[in-house]
Amino acid sequence: MRYSNATNYALHTMVHLMLQPGDSSMGVQELAEMQQLSPTYLSKILTKLAKAGLIESTPGAKGGYKISRKKHEISFLDVIHATEGDTSLFDCSIHHEGCLIENVMRQAEENMKAELKSKLLIHIANEAVSKQK
Amino acid sequence: MRYSNATNYALHTMVHLMLQPGDSSMGVQELAEMQQLSPTYLSKILTKLAKAGLIESTPGAKGGYKISRKKHEISFLDVIHATEGDTSLFDCSIHHEGCLIENVMRQAEENMKAELKSKLLIHIANEAVSKQK
DNA sequence: TACATTACAGACATTAAGAGTCCTTAATAT
DNA sequence: ATATTAAGGACTCTTAATGTCTGTAATGTA
Secondary structure (H helix, E strand, O other), X not given: OOOOHHHHHHHHHHHHHHOOOOOOOEOHHHHHHHHXXXXXXXXXXXHHHHHOOOEEEEOOOOOEEEEXXXXXXXXXXXHHHHHHOOOOOOOOOOOOOOOHHHHHHHHHHHHHHXXXXXXXXXXXXXXXXXXXX | OOOOHHHHHHHHHHXXXXXXXXXXXXXXXXXXXXXXXXXHHHHHHHHHHHHOOOEEEEOOOXXXXXXXXXXXXXXXXXHHHHHHOOOOOOOOOOOOOOOHHHHHHHHHHHHHHHHHHHOEHHHHXXXXXXXXX
């Protein structure tokens, strides 16, 4: 029971893009090198992030990816949602509705998601910068 | 990304055992029927619960399983721990230590686990009884 | 216009984990 | 002694994650 590697890559990639100066974009090639993984694979992840509206892509020469304009609103939960889809940690396959056990599990998950929604990636990016100095 | 079916079965089984009157024990056969799954498979799950000290097993004729004496202390987290093992939802495979992203994820997970530790199965069992009336 | 660059999409292969079965062994009551 | 029941190991099957490969479309540059 673990979040996928894709989610980890996605979170790190988002921070990289946030640290990019101005609105310059980065290509998959560059982003893949930074994280030591294949460009084709990272491409899949980036496409998901783009479809979720978290980043913007421009094809063609001198193209690439850059962070979306709502930079300061993007949360951990947004990224997780983009890569993992809208799934629940727990599904009671036995009862069809009103399972008491499921209720408890769902509530706990909701609270965790609420916390991850309140954590913004921009904070991580800023923290990374000050750490570097 | 989902908790395993085994965890779901385990939680339900624990409640069934708690609803058992006195300290009478139930066999796998009986427990399996109640949840429409194969005895051999449920047996694996029960063994995990026994090893975790959540239930007690007695082999041989007239044997079976019964809830452990610390009935009122058993939490959701205890059961999850027994079936899922001591795993984390998130591991940053890139950085070896001090990953800012991992820190946030881990914190959120810890809070969720704390909540699941505060939720006791006995409450669910009691609630199930009063609902039945 | 031609060409190089880059994102996008689909099909495919590989791996890992979950889910479940089968068979044997050990323990216990009658 | 025998029937009953839990425990354990080896095994299969299915599903999802993880990636790769190939081709196509879009864009800038010369």
